[in-house]
Amino acid sequence: MIPTQSQSFSMLLVAIAPFLAAFVAPTVKRFLPNHAGWVLALIPTSIFLYLLSFVDLIAQGEKIQFALPWIPNLGIQLSFYLDGLSLVFGLLISGIGAFIVIYSGGYLNGHYHLGRFYAFILMFMGSMLGLVMSDNIITLFVFWELTSITSFLLIGFDHSRQASRRAAIQALVVTGGGGLLLLAGLLLMAFTMRTLDISTMLQQPGFMSEQPTYLLVFILVLFGAATKSAQVPFHFWLPNAMEAPTPVSAYLHSATMVKAGVYLLARMSPILGGTxxxxxxxxxxxxxxxxxxxxxxxxxxxxxxxxxxxxxxxxxxxxxxxxxxxxxxxxxxxxxxxxxxxxxxxxxxxxxxxxxxxxxxxxxxxxxxxxxxxxxxxxxxxxxxxxxxxxxxxxxxxxxxxxxxxxxxxxxxxxxxxxxxxxxxxxxxxxxxxxxxxxxxxxxxxxxxxxxxxxxxxxxxxxxxxxxxxxxxxxxxxxxxxxxxxxxxxxxxxxxxxxxxxxxxxxxxxxxxxxxxxxxxxxKLDRIRDLLQALARVWTWGPDKGFDQAMFGLVRFADWITRLFHHGRLEQYLILVFVALGVAIYTPMVLNGSLPDVPNVLPQLRFQEWGVLLIAVLGLFAVVFGRTRLVAIVSLGIQGFAVALIFLLLGAPDLGFTQFMVETLSVVILALVMTKLHLDQRDNRVFEEVIRDGGLALICGIGLTTLLLAVLRTDLDTTLTDFFIQTSVPIAHGRNIVNVILVDYRALDTLGEISVVMTAGIAILALIRLRAGGPKRGIGAIKRAAGQRAKRAASKARSAS
Amino acid sequence: METALAILIGLFFTVAIYLLLSRSLIRMLLGVAILGNAVNLLIFTIGRVTREVPPIVPNGQYQPLEPIANPLPQALILTAIVIGFSLFAFLLVLTYRAYQELNADNTDTMRVAEPEDSPRPPLSY
Amino acid sequence: MNTIIFRTIAPYLTALMVVFSIFVLLRGHNEPGGGFIGGLIAASAIAIYGISAGVSEVRRALVFHPITFAGFGVLMAAIAGLMSAFVDVPFLMGLWLFIDLGDGSELALSTPMLFDIGVYFVVLGAISTIALALEEDEDGK
Structure with a gap:
């Protein structure tokens, strides 16, 4: 049966009202500290009564469904489906939920966080109702995970106790992990059956069991259900979840949430069952x-x-x-x-x-x-x-x-x-x-x-x-x-x-x-209990203990990995980066056999071009081998000017001039800073390190040269270039094509780039001014304060002696 | 010309990487500056080079009369030069401030973010 | 470095460079030049003035803090882009206005020009901020 507009709306309200109620629950509790439970129970009660009105229709074999678009691009709808199974679950969730809300008011009366507790319980209720009424498997999964999360919040409600925290994390890891497998299974099933709607899937019973993906889907769905419904060997989280306040145990971990797995199996029974x-x-x-x-x-x-x-x-x-x-x-x-x-x-x-x-x-x-x-x-x-x-x-x-x-x-x-x-x-x-x-x-x-x-x-x-x-x-x-x-x-x-x-x-x-x-x-209960407890003393290992071992093992492993890679030595990080660069350059060229031939003839260059190249090489060598700061600064400038000359010689006047200006400014600010600092400019690497770093640098450099030669052998795609050249004057009214690209065709990029330049300016200003803020801020301030403390302690020790 | 440039670019990268691998901050800074030039030249060369024909359409023409230099890499590099300079300036000031605050110009002695005695993660819930 | 000759010619040099930078900026659309180069030349001019006459003198001459110029430039570039909203074309689409000057030549006003001026101000502002900050720090010592 397709419901009318207003019916659709009220159906949606069934899943949403508890969330809305959760919003106001803490406020209600503040105004009615002792009777908030009775008031808040009106929400589940009205949901219960509303659902009750469908009993006759459903008993006649009707099914009610409706959908609202949610993420239409992905075909995901907020679609709901009400049949006998969802109705029974919905009535149980809302009916028992009403009693639980009332009971919580008495059980946790006077608890400081009772309002928060109501909110969690109501959120859970909404998630659970949404879960059993979902028609779309994506919405089903979202609500499924929401029940895991609200369960986590409720188990860890008494978060000052370690046992609660442990139980909460355990429940979340187990049910959440199962949820991920379930998601994989549901998606695989959706791809196989080419629909996301459960109601559509239900119309083709037996289809899935003949597909090659059946076994995988079955196993994945079973993992989801077994973790949620505490089947062996994933049962251990459920007894631990009893750390939660008793109303939670009664509601989530007995009457409703743990039955989500059962619900899922029941729902999937016509689709996956019978095999x-x-x-x-x-x-x-x-x-x-x-x-x-x-x-x-x-x-x-x-x-x-x-x-x-x-x-x-x-x-x-x-x-x-x-x-x-x-x-x-x-x-x-x-x-x-x-x-x-x-x-x-x-x-x-x-x-x-x-x-x-x-x-x-x-x-x-x-x-x-x-x-x-x-x-x-x-x-x-x-x-x-x-x-x-x-x-x-x-x-x-x-x-x-x-x-x-x-x-x-x-x-x-x-x-x-x-x-x-x-x-x-x-x-x-x-x-x-x-x-x-x-x-x-x-x-x-x-x-x-x-x-x-x-x-x-x-x-x-x-x-x-x-x-x-x-x-x-x-x-x-x-x-x-x-x-x-x-x-x-x-x-x-x-x-x-x-x-x-x-x-x-x-x-x-x-x-x-x-x-x-x-x-x-x-x-004979006492005898049997003694016997079982004796057995438990012998057999001490179980999945519960295994969970701790797995979690702590994970932490230790993460720590080990972190220490392995984040050892705090910058040059080691960089070595890793450049080794990766080398591997990335050489591997495809060697595998594809596209290594270029070594050029065996001297390139035909003009005199001034040879000159410029020579200047660049000289500048580079002077940067590496220069012994004083002045030499380093000047030689940095030399290689930069050489680059500018290259640009000028090869038809890029804009680049050349810009490069000239930038190099000049670089040398100026470098000189400004260097004259103030007594930075150690000498290379204090030992011989082995020089060989290692130099070798790595050389390998990467040769790699990039060969890569470039290999690229130059291929054809250049000039589609974009041709477009710019041909349209620069007619449609952009500019004859300097580089400038036209910058300020017109790719102006958005340029806008981003000038923002970066401005940000760099602001950042530098902030860095310089940080010190002007006085000794109260910054890392240096901390170090200074520590130094002063140490000094005071030392002088105290001296005066004492 | 392109072959010669390719070899020169390889040399630029070699020098830049060698300088970056040193632990001295000021040498690393020089390395960053040279690396910027190396990358700019790399992009420039990949766009193929011509001699002395700037990408400018002659006055009164709608299209250039002769083959011109590829304008696209030039546009990319032009902004890269300015941004590279901003980055260089920022790093320079950062080095300067690090030297003032930590009294360190060597990366081995700069362990504020990753101290050597960082605590082990807790093994409890 | 700070000789009397340098100190004497620096103001003139600066003025010349600023004028030249504006020239480079405005011809940039048709000849080599543009906002980036123009901005760099102007920033160099300010740096030279700062070295010769002292940072406080430059700050007084500039009236506003140099980073303000950078912010103004980004704003200008953004506004140049937003103009397109009035004629219902995409963001940053170039708009042109040709004004006939009567003597056969025409004056071309356009949003890309406005954008390029924005670029000029950003480069000028950000780089002179950096240069002045470093020079000032030296003076402060």
Whole structure:
């Protein structure tokens, strides 16, 4: 469907409004220090409601697209595309975003930089909305990188701590690096498919997989997705990103940003999917990530870290399901994605509240606080139920749908189902532990005495938890609205909605097994954790440590290179330059065999020409071998006058006269300066250096002579010259062609050149006057001050002795 | 003529490079001045040379009556001479000021921008 | 160097050179010469005057600081270029005005001439700035 003008405008506003809000956020916070969150949440809320108005249309299979020209020369448009997939993402981003903005107001209440925090969060929201609605791959990439950058800003929000800075840089390097590979992949794909628009690409499914570039595109896109969505071995940045304030963890590093990689895979599924590479690589990658993440989650005692690792596991699950590519798999992926955003976002906020109220988030240090935080406990319990997949929470249907894949009855389906089962069970244990351990049991003392969190910190977890159940209760209706359209968008064919409470023996049986295994793990959690921690003590190297080694190695390498080339010895720099010059001159001539013959006859010159050449040579020799300054100055003048004479003899009177004047002035100012300075004019090079420098100079000189001889053998293109000669009088009314070129044909060049001359004059004036400014400025002033300090210290030492 | 000029230009470059490679500032300055001349002559010669026929159209004519010197390189060189002089003057004054402030006329002893004991980069975040 | 003969003839020499420089400048479009050479000759004249009569004397004679002349020259050249805007042709396009003087000769006024005068002033200003600055620095010692 093509929207009307006003609709287009409001669609654009969806991506832009958060950025505008980010602009005013610090001001809003200044006027309403305690309630700015509630006000700012109006932006995501209205975006949410606006997007909600499209649900009916999208559910009928419509797609909405519109474009504004952005860089028309390159065919880049600011084009947006709304289908089932983008709609679900857009609703999640804006809906959860609203709660996060409110929650931040409570969590960071009184923080000096809260306004800045709002701004970052809103900018992220805009980037993420833009990302999921982009139709053009260039805009998609720009928004993709914007999410990386805003994530960097948010992780490093508490920039006074080194751990935050490290985590921020790590996230930026990993996701930004992946982004660069993604850009290469997207461009290659665009060149292959001859379009920049994703919607156009979607109309030719299966085209890409037959192209020779397919494998490369697939690998590059996969790198982008895997780094963003924290797949093994790029997972390490995600747990470290938990250095960010908890609302950020809940929003970016659980509910939305890390799912950008999943979104990308889902979006590309019709274009790149369906191949053996896709269906083998993605499930294996996702499966490994799922199991690794779930096991690492159980090792942690920090509840935020536990959630971070289960998030990583969930991302693995999503990649595995999208890789599977079957109807069930994709529907399951969408269900799981939404369920996960609800319960994980909620659980993160719950952990933030526990941290905020008790002062610790170590799961072994908090116990029995449910009476103090009843609403929080309620939210945690419902979220954990959804995470465990208890009926009739949304998580239950997600899991049922995953296990339906096992009905395929082939070994790879079973392998996938079993992997999912193990992962689910472990994640369930981790989630249940967070919902049960801190709240139930015997009350133990905590750093702070807990009270119920403020309203702003309750709204989010409570509503998200309730939503998880409500959507589960009305699963068929929500399936019609959201899950079926979004799955259809990924599958590229209609995925019919069969969601509901069916009692299919295989999925249900597998669910029961999941609960049993999960229950056992929960029961023996402390033992398992000890075991895993013991293992971690043995196996100390990981990609996280490798990242440090790589970064520091890079710094050391850069330092080494810098010291190698910037050693501070000017003559060495110049030697390098002239060696390069020599290589550049000789290599092409030798390779092309265009070395000119050595001239073997004496050139036919007139007497005065021989004279001039002789004067020039004499001047040059006197400059090199002259022993006094006066000789050097005079001989410099001699060679310059010789050049002027050459110009005069060869039909260039303008040049000759100019050269005369310039040489005279050069000698005058050189004499003015030299009489004042006792500059050492002698050449204090040792014999080896004289040989080295002289040899190099000679090689370059001979090289330029041969180059010139070679050039002179070729024909001169006189097109431009002829034009100037023929038109100088008729159209430029000047008979001195050189002057006409200078002031008319190439006047713009001359304008630039006289500006340079003037600038040189100003610079010299400034240099001379610098000293008149007194001893307060300049390098000399610093040195003088240091010298005076040293003198004072010395006199003090003397008087002391 | 062009061959002879080519050899002379080679000599100009040799002398200029040899002077530039010395560590004495004043010799480097002489090298810069000579290098400017060398480049100007190079451009001049590449445009081919003629004897004593300046690129000027005789009075009352629309086109020159005989072959004339190539005006294009001359126009390029004319500005190059003046700019080269400005650069030379600037370098001269810079040398002069460096000598006054740092008491150094040798590039080995001028290490303000790249001190020998520059610190190692920090290995932390 | 600073003999009485030199000191005596320097003002006349300077005046002659300045007049000559203007002559070279104005004939430059048709005969050898032009703004660059003219400017250099004028700058040399000022340098000679500076050496003979002292920098403060030259500064007084010039009224404005020499770098002002350079700035004026760039401005003039730019204005010469901008004239083309009035007749809707590209920047720096040459415009000509031929005034018949009645006796068979005509006076040609043009923006390239204005531009060349700008070049003259830039070279004159910048180079005499340099020369005077260096001479003055010597006096200051």
């Amino acid at each position: 053996v590479e896709w269906q083998v690589t993605l499930p294996i990658l996702g499966g490994i990530t799922l199991i690794t993440g779930a096991l690492l989650a159980l090792r942690q005692t920090d509840m935020k870290q536990m959630l971070a690792y289960t998030t990583m596991a969930s991302l693995g699950m999503l990649v595995m399901l999208i890789g599977n590519g079957s109807k069930e798999g994709i529907l399951a992926a969408m269900l799981f994605l939404v369920a996960h955003s609800f319960y994980k976002g909620g659980l993160f906020m719950v952990v933030g509240s526990i941290d905020h109220e008790t002062g610790t988030r170590d799961i072994t240090q908090v116990s029995g606080i449910w009476k103090s935080l009843p609403v929080t406990f309620f939210g945690a319990a419902l979220a954990a139920a959804s995470m465990a997949g208890l009926p009739v929470a949304l998580g239950f249907f997600a899991k049922e749908e995953i296990y339906l894949i096992a009905k395929g009855m082939e070994w790879q389906h079973w392998l996938l189902a079993v992997t999912a089962l193990v992962g689910n069970a472990l994640m369930m244990a981790a989630g249940a532990a967070i919902a049960i351990r801190p709240f139930l049991g015997v009350r133990i003392a905590t750093p702070k005495t807990p009270h119920e969190a403020p309203l702003s910190m309750l709204v989010g977890p409570a509503i998200l938890a309730v939503l998880g159940v409500v959507v589960g209760l009305f699963i068929h209706q929500f399936g019609d609205w959201f899950f079926s359209p979004s799955a259809s968008a990924i599958y590229n064919h209609k995925v019919s909605n069969h969601l509901g409470l069916h009692f299919d023996p295989i999925p249900l049986g597998l669910s029961v097994v999941t609960w049993i295994v999960g229950g056992i793990v929960l029961w």
